[in-house]
Amino acid sequence: MLTATYSLVAIAAEQDKTRSMLSRLQQYLQSTWRGLQSIDFSFLESAFGKLMQFDKYMGARKLERHLVPAMRSAGREAEILIAELDALRAKSARILRSIGEQLAEAFEASAVRINQICHAMDSYCGTVLHRLEREERELIPLARRVFSIEDWFSIAAQFLSDDGDADGRQRTVAPQRAVPSGRRSIFVRS
Numbered sequence: 711m712l713t714a715t716y717s718l719v720a721i722a723a724e725q726d727k728t729r730s731m732l733s734r735l736q737q738y739l740q741s742t743w744r745g746l747q748s749i750d751f752s753f754l755e756s757a758f759g760k761l762m763q764f765d766k767y768m769g770a771r772k773l774e775r776h777l778v779p780a781m782r783s784a785g786r787e788a789e790i791l792i793a794e795l796d797a798l799r800a801k802s803a804r805i806l807r808s809i810g811e812q813l814a815e816a817f818e819a820s821a822v823r824i825n826q827i828c829h830a831m832d833s834y835c836g837t838v839l840h841r842l843e844r845e846e847r848e849l850i851p852l853a854r855r856v857f858s859i860e861d862w863f864s865i866a867a868q869f870l871s872d873d874g875d876a877d878g879r880q881r882t883v884a885p886q887r888a889v890p891s892g893r894r895s896i897f898v899r900s
Contacts, residue, residue: 714862718854720869721773725846728771732842735764736835739828751813754827758809761834765806768799768838773845776868777853784856791848798841805834 739757768774778795781788809830857865 713866714854714857714859717777717862717866717869718850720866721777721850724771724773725842728768729842731764731767732835732838735760736832739831739835754813754824757831758813761806761809761831764838765802765834768802772869772872773849775872776865777849780857780861780865781849781853784852788852788856791844791852795841795844795849798837798844802834802837802841805830805837809834 738760742753742757778792781792809827812827812830
């Protein structure tokens with residue numbers, strides 16, 4: 711059970727970091743919008759760049775890369791939740807694409823267009839926050855219920871491998887891929 715505890719602590723720490731990053735990003739956007747009479751294009755470009763960096767981070771989280779794929783084969787309840795979380799991810803991506811398209815047109819845009827871009831950026835943050843809340847309130851507790859000790863061991867091994875890669879150490883665990891299973895391990899070595 712130690713591996714489950716490690717995995718859950720790692721996920722919780724990552725969720726806390728993500729929430730903190732999102733909160734700082736929202737504060738940056740809101741304080742700038744309130745402090746300016748008019749927002750210029752360079753601010754919008756900078757804010758969009760920050761959103762893109764954050765979105766890239768969201769996709770690289772351990773939860774996203776390891777826990778969610780493992781949950782796909784964990785039963786009907788998990789399938790429904792994962793589909794809803796995927797829909798939130800897709801909505802976030804659509805919002806970012808829309809912001810990018812609006813920015814491309816913003817060189818000659820009016821204040822109304824810039825205001826729409828700012829609201830779209832705020833909408834992206836709200837959608838991501840909603841997803842984080844669902845992960846914490848539903849996905850993680852569901853994972854605790856459906857995964858066996860062997861499943862948690864495999865997930866923990868992947869987390870440790872990620873941590874080793876991030877620290878510049880050589881990978882010690884062979885790459886793994888998810889496979890549907892019953893009570894046996896949900897990962898196999900590639």
